[in-house]
Amino acid sequence: MASTPISVVVPKQHRSRVTRERLLRAAIQCLAELGWAGTTMGIIADRAGVSRGASQHHFHTRDELVTAAIEYGTRARLEEIRREASIGAIPRRSRSEAVLDLLVRSSENSLFMAALQLWVAGASDERLRAQLIPLESRVGREVHRLTAELLGVDENQPGVHESIEATLDLVRGLMLANLLRPHPMRSQRVLRQWALMLDAAVAPNARVSMRRTPKKAKTHVRNQGT
């Protein structure tokens, strides 16, 4: 038994999971580097070091594989954020800044690029879009929930839910602004200012919240609209 290769004694179920994860990680890399057009089942299988037959066993279509890859990548990213947060990366003071920093740092890998490639392709590919829309909702809800949890805010407070959604839009927009070349100083300054604005908005008894827009004023603005 001593000379038996390790792979032989690995249970079948575990090997299957390892193969699946290899395919998912390879799909993210391919999308990020080659775009949607360049990402074929064959190329993903080659990168993963998995036979085409085995890859077909796990995922029937490319749409299925890439959708699963983004979901897998996002979950891994959320776990990473959670782990970092648990080891004390979030001080009580300037909590928002630390959370924003975590969100941005964890996006600075091929996952953002892979998702971007996929979303851009999905905008003009009806079938792919139909796969991505439910994925977007699921992933969006999970990212939102974790962000709220890390910020330690009360979502029942007016404006808090929207402030978190705005935060997630801001992070995405910041990643776009850094797509061609990183602007670390700009990013840092924008995030620091955003953290201050967020702190003011989500604090208990926040002065900056949607409660402060009376309905009457809204109508007034609309009427003056054009």
Add this chain to the structure above:
Amino acid sequence: MASTPISVVVPKQHRSRVTRERLLRAAIQCLAELGWAGTTMGIIADRAGVSRGASQHHFHTRDELVTAAIEYGTRARLEEIRREASIGAIPRRSRSEAVLDLLVRSSENSLFMAALQLWVAGASDERLRAQLIPLESRVGREVHRLTAELLGVDENQPGVHESIEATLDLVRGLMLANLLRPHPMRSQRVLRQWALMLDAAVAPNARVSMRRTPKKAKTHVRNQGT
């Protein structure tokens, strides 16, 4: 003379400008619909109803044409915003909300999609990226300047410059969130909340500004970083 076709009496210089603008508009449409890979000089010329020879006379390479197209499209967009703002779309009350609304509405056309396609392609195409980086700076400065002007804010005040940059990131991120399908209610709520946060940050004597982060606190956060 009465029967002379109008095109014959149009000055040559004017015709040349019209041809150029047709090519620029066609390039935006092609990029938005076909992506970077599908956008060739031939297809753009066909869409513009311009001969290949004439298109070559205006733009030597595809890189040159698409870069000029994004710049042209952005200028047209900024002019449109300026025009709308001048006819009273910006009430004094809730000015931020009106400005945000203008920025988002004016982005809801093929220009954002065209730029996104180009930026994504540029991320993995060295030559294209080299063209896009200076374009990004120029366009970014112009959009920033107009936004500051419409908001009527004082950029010398701490945090104001960063608040505007954050606003532009937010708008980009919001457009990304609406890429696969529009979320008009979500967008409206996010923008309304953001307007309140922005108002609080850019108001004269704002309570939410970077001045409020003493250096000591920053160091404190960093030390607790991990």
